[in-house]
Amino acid sequence: MNVTREEAAQALADIDKASDRVFKLKGYHHGAPFFIVWGFVWLIANSVSQFRPEYQRWVWPAAVGAGFVISMVIGIAQSRKSPAGTQAAALDRRVGSRIGMTSGVMMAFIATMILIAQPSSADEGNAMVSIFFPFMYMAAGIWAGWRLFAIGLVTAIAIIVGFFWMREYFDIWMGVFGGGSLIAGGIWLRTA
Amino acid sequence: MEGPDEIIHQSMRLRIAASLNALPSGELLEFGKLKSMLGATDGNMATHLGALEKAGYIAVEKDFVGKKPRTRVSLTRVGRKAFERHVSYLKDLLEGGQ
Numbered sequence: 001m002n003v004t005r006e007e008a009a010q011a012l013a014d015i016d017k018a019s020d021r022v023f024k025l026k027g028y029h030h031g032a033p034f035f036i037v038w039g040f041v042w043l044i045a046n047s048v049s050q051f052r053p054e055y056q057r058w059v060w061p062a063a064v065g066a067g068f069v070i071s072m073v074i075g076i077a078q079s080r081k082s083p084a085g086t087q088a089a090a091l092d093r094r095v096g097s098r099i100g101m102t103s104g105v106m107m108a109f110i111a112t113m114i115l116i117a118q119p120s121s122a123d124e125g126n127a128m129v130s131i132f133f134p135f136m137y138m139a140a141g142i143w144a145g146w147r148l149f150a151i152g153l154v155t156a157i158a159i160i161v162g163f164f165w166m167r168e169y170f171d172i173w174m175g176v177f178g179g180g181s182l183i184a185g186g187i188w189l190r191t192a
Numbered sequence: 193m194e195g196p197d198e199i200i201h202q203s204m205r206l207r208i209a210a211s212l213n214a215l216p217s218g219e220l221l222e223f224g225k226l227k228s229m230l231g232a233t234d235g236n237m238a239t240h241l242g243a244l245e246k247a248g249y250i251a252v253e254k255d256f257v258g259k260k261p262r263t264r265v266s267l268t269r270v271g272r273k274a275f276e277r278h279v280s281y282l283k284d285l286l287e288g289g290q
Contacts, residue, residue, distance in 0.1 A: 003196050008282040011206055015279065018210035021229045026214075 025192060027098075028144075029126055032189035033074050034103075039182030041067040046126070046175025056122075075100070108138070123170050127163045130178035131156060147188055155181035197278040199247045204232060204240045212250065212267035215252045220253060220264035241265060249274055 003011075045063040049056040110129055119125040134155035141149025155177055162173035196205050200209050212221060227237045244250040249271030253264045267275065 001196055001198050001201070003201065003282070003285060005286055008285040010205075011201065012279070012282050012286070014203060014207055015210040018207040018230070019214045022211050022214035025225070025229070 024144075028189040028192040030078055032108070032186045034071055035182045035186030035189060037070050038067055039179045039184075039186060041179070042130075042182060043175045043179030046171045046179065049122075050169065050171035050175065064118050106132070123163070123167065126171070126174050127159060130174050131177065134159065134181055137181065148185065151181055151184050151188065194277060194281055196281050197274050199243060199249065200274055200278045202214050202240070202243075202281075204230065204236065205244055206278075208237075208240060208244060208265075209249065209267065209271065209282075213272060215266070217269075217272070219264055220266045223263040223265065226265065236282065244271065247274075 011133055041063045045060050048059040052059075113128060113132070114125060115126060119128055134152040137152030138149050138156070139152075141147070141152055157173065158177040162170055162177065166173050200206055211229060212227060214273055215221060223237065223241075227234065229280065230237070232240075241250065241252065245252050249268060250265050251268050253266070255264075
């Protein structure tokens with residue numbers, strides 16, 4: 001069997017492409033549980049704020065703290081899944097570090113946005129933070145797939161409707177649609 | 193320089209092996225997922241998986257999830273070594289010429 005240099009170059013390019021697809025798939029699967037965890041954080045904290053407003057002051061730090069701890073445990077478990085020294089372990093490290101850096105950028109953006117805009121009420125702050133995620137889904141969906149874009153679009157519309165026309169039930173509205181969009185996004189990523 | 197691996201070098205089989213090689217050792221990938229990732233048909237995929245399985249390069253596991261049949265594949269140790277040897281051959285060929 002004779003292989004020309006052109007065929008060898010083509011074969012190596014095909015190998016890179018196939019590995020990249022697996023890398024993307026692994027990225028989806030790595031990211032999915034984080035989306036689901038933070039969706040539940042959002043859902044629980046907003047639901048408590050709506051129905052038991054006297055606990056609103058502590059439910060957010062408690063829920064966000066629990067979210068961070070669970071996320072760390074998931075991240076550590078994922079990084080130990082692949083045997084050391086294998087190509088898969090290298091992929092895990094790349095995906096894990098990118099998820100970590102992306103989360104950091106997102107948190108920094110949200111904190112900066114709140115600092116600059118200085119929302120005048122809890123509802124405004126809640127809306128500003130919540131609306132960030134569906135727009136991020138839409139932007140990611142342009143690259144990753146139409147389903148993610150559709151989830152983002154529907155959620156963004158729901159949050160805008162909630163902020164302007166459903167203020168009486170705003171927290172629970174945000175919990176269901178803000179948290180729900182994260183949970184739905186996570187499930188979507190798991191099925192990719 | 194060792195020669196090419198004639199079983200792996202075929203385009204679809206090469207892409208199947210590359211996809212499975214990117215997974216941790218022993219991790220299984222579903223037939224349907226692999227098929228959609230590589231843009232192959234059922235028949236095409238089954239033929240090439242059969243050739244790789246016959247060579248001992250992949251392991252095929254069939255089971256049921258509820259009432260739905262599920263087929264999953266993974267790269268064996270022999271398959272991983274064969275793939276790595278073939279990639280080295282291709283790289284040597286490009287770097288040194290034949």
